[in-house]
Amino acid sequence: MPSVLITGATSGFGKAAAQRFAKAGWSLILTGRREERLKALESELSQQVPVLTLTLDVRDSDAVTNAISNLPERFLPLTCLINNAGLALAPEPAQKVDLNDWHTMIDTNITGLVNVTHAAMPLLLAHGKGASILNLGSIAGQWPYPGGHVYGASKAFVQQFSYNLRCDLLGTGVRVTDLAPGLAETEFTLVRTKGNQEASDALYRGTTPLQAEDIAEQLYYLATLPAHININRLEIMPVRQAWSPLNVDRD
Ligand code: NDP
Numbered sequence: 001m002p003s004v005l006i007t008g009a010t011s012g013f014g015k016a017a018a019q020r021f022a023k024a025g026w027s028l029i030l031t032g033r034r035e036e037r038l039k040a041l042e043s044e045l046s047q048q049v050p051v052l053t054l055t056l057d058v059r060d061s062d063a064v065t066n067a068i069s070n071l072p073e074r075f076l077p078l079t080c081l082i083n084n085a086g087l088a089l090a091p092e093p094a095q096k097v098d099l100n101d102w103h104t105m106i107d108t109n110i111t112g113l114v115n116v117t118h119a120a121m122p123l124l125l126a127h128g129k130g131a132s133i134l135n136l137g138s139i140a141g142q143w144p145y146p147g148g149h150v151y152g153a154s155k156a157f158v159q160q161f162s163y164n165l166r167c168d169l170l171g172t173g174v175r176v177t178d179l180a181p182g183l184a185e186t187e188f189t190l191v192r193t194k195g196n197q198e199a200s201d202a203l204y205r206g207t208t209p210l211q212a213e214d215i216a217e218q219l220y221y222l223a224t225l226p227a228h229i230n231i232n233r234l235e236i237m238p239v240r241q242a243w244s245p246l247n248v249d250r251d
């Protein structure tokens, strides 16, 4: 039975991915900080497949290493790692941002992703051919926009780290993809605005954003491609999102 380790399974893409992979019969290792949400998901999905929940903060490298290097045999070797845990903070311009918010994004989106990857790599190498590392990047890693500052830069890291991992994993059979979504309706904007439900609703109102299930479907597609195919980067936007012209400062 294939197994998948999903970080940030308590909400949004991670939760939808857990449900999608369970539907296909995969064993699930689900992580996040909110234990009650993990337990609720476990009781929903453990009727279908084996589920292990790990309550942890991806920023805590000791906790991550300890948890992942002691996974029960029934979940090994690992078929797929979905590095999904992440967040944006501080939608305001760079010059107005609290430094702590920048640190939180770097610690989560970069250090956290690296912590989990480092711990899980031996388990994916043990699987070899057909195993995958699926990293949640973003359109923000490629396309700059006002208020993107450290969030976009952290997702540019995810893209380049994914490509560089591919170089080193060549010959092992382990695949790596930078999955880069655009506007998607999850708790992402609620987190970014520190709990402003009105701002979150306003962002998604009157358009047709991606849904968590759309991204879960792409994750499942990537994880189940024939073993000789690696999609390096997959950028997905809603049809109702596109680029704007460059800005010009005028007198
Ligand atoms: P959500 O806010 O709905 O989910 C984020 C998940 O990340 C939660 O399960 C949360 O769990 C987890 N998480 C956050 N910080 C930590 C931490 N320190 N340790 C462990 N888990 C953590 O957002 P999305 O589902 O939208 O986002 C998932 C990923 O997709 C992120 O990396 C995001 O940057 C990326 N993305 C999102 C887009 C969007 O528009 N929604 C578009 C492009 C990319 P908990 O709080 O329980 O720890």
Ligand code: 8X3
Pocket: 137, 138, 139, 140, 181, 182, 183, 184
């Ligand atoms: C999240 C998508 O457009 O807010 O990564 O940067 S966007």
